[in-house]
Amino acid sequence: MNSAQTKNNVQQMATVYGVLFAISGSHLFNDAIQAVIPAMNPIFEESLGLSYAQLGWIAFVINMTSSLMQPVFGYFSDRKPTPFLLPFGMLLSMIGLIGFGLSTNYYFILLSVFFIGLGSAIFHPEGSRVAYMAAGAKRGLAQSIYQVGGNFGQSLAPVFTAFIFIRFGQKGALGFTFVALMGIILLLFVSRWYKTRLEIDMYKPKKKSIDETKIPLQPKIKAAMALLVFLVFARSWYSAGIGNFYQFYLINDYGLSIKQAQLYIFIFMFAGVLGTFLGGPLADRFGRRNIIFxxxxxxxxxxxxxxxxxxxxxxxxxxxxxxxxxxxFSVTVVYAQELVPQKIGMVSGLIVGFAFGMGAVGAVLLGTLADLYSIKFVMILCSLLPLFGIFTWLLPSDEKVRELNAE
Known part of the structure; x- marks a missing residue:
């Protein structure tokens, strides 16, 4: 009995890299599908004559759908994990993608984008849970592997614009249904591992009551979560300004072509992929709060x-x-998970979902301000947002987080 428990503990501590790379690849496919939407902005501006505010509303629908629903799906998955929701979410994204590629009606485009956002809302909290389960003792590294796939998928938006949508227009989006199909196949593999892991965990001795999820959070943990969400808010608005509108700043103020502007956006996003990957291991070594600051x-x-x-x-x-x-990016998720370890799905959905959601609100507001004033005004406004990072020192240190959860 003792040897069996020891074996289970070793398995629990081991990092399951095969599953981590599979869920990271699925994250790449999921976010590459989402990247189709901002990649289409210059095409919609020319072919449908959409304003900056209308482009902002498209971003709002997908990001807010994902934002509002991620914590909801995370909450229910904490209570009843459902492994095969992962491929189902990708299926919803594929349905939305088909509608997005075929419709020339603005409101039908919004409906199609809603389906893509809903599929993403299902995927992200369950994907974070799989990364957490497969992490072993390397939570920062595991979350970085998982998140880097998504960030790389998002970084491909300008590449899609430059090499696909400028040539094929809106119907180029239909080619991404193949990406969705690959994602469904990969997620079926991940879901089978997830289901097996849950079955193994059912037979492990449970030291804590299942009612642990109903224990109210300490005021200090609530305050830390609120501040963390605020910091995610500031970072997300900056990213929304760059991802959705900086290309127009390059075109209008620097005289670049659409294709040239995409190269600059790709460099920013690809650098973000590298930052996401290295941020987790650095946080494992130097501390979560230090890296966030x-x-x-x-x-x-x-x-x-x-x-x-x-x-x-x-x-x-x-x-x-x-x-x-x-x-x-990945560090804030791990920090939140360690603040509230009994509600992994919900806090993962809250942090990642809030990032999308605040990006959505930011996209609408920044697009409206660009119509009222200028793109340069919006870029100057965005440039000040990272200054809010100084408030990171109000977060409890990593050691204090562990003490709070031990009380």
């Missing part, structure tokens, strides 16, 4: 400088900003 406060001087530099300085600044500010 450095990712925002460290990027602030560069973001403030960006709107005023000549075109030759944009690429090196963009690379550094993307790398630094995104290095906390």
């Amino acid at each position: 450095l990712s925002m406060a460290g990027a602030a001087p560069l973001t403030i400088l960006l709107p005023y530099v000549s075109v030759g300085w944009i690429i090196p600044l963009f690379f550094l900003i993307g790398f630094i500010i995104t290095s906390s």
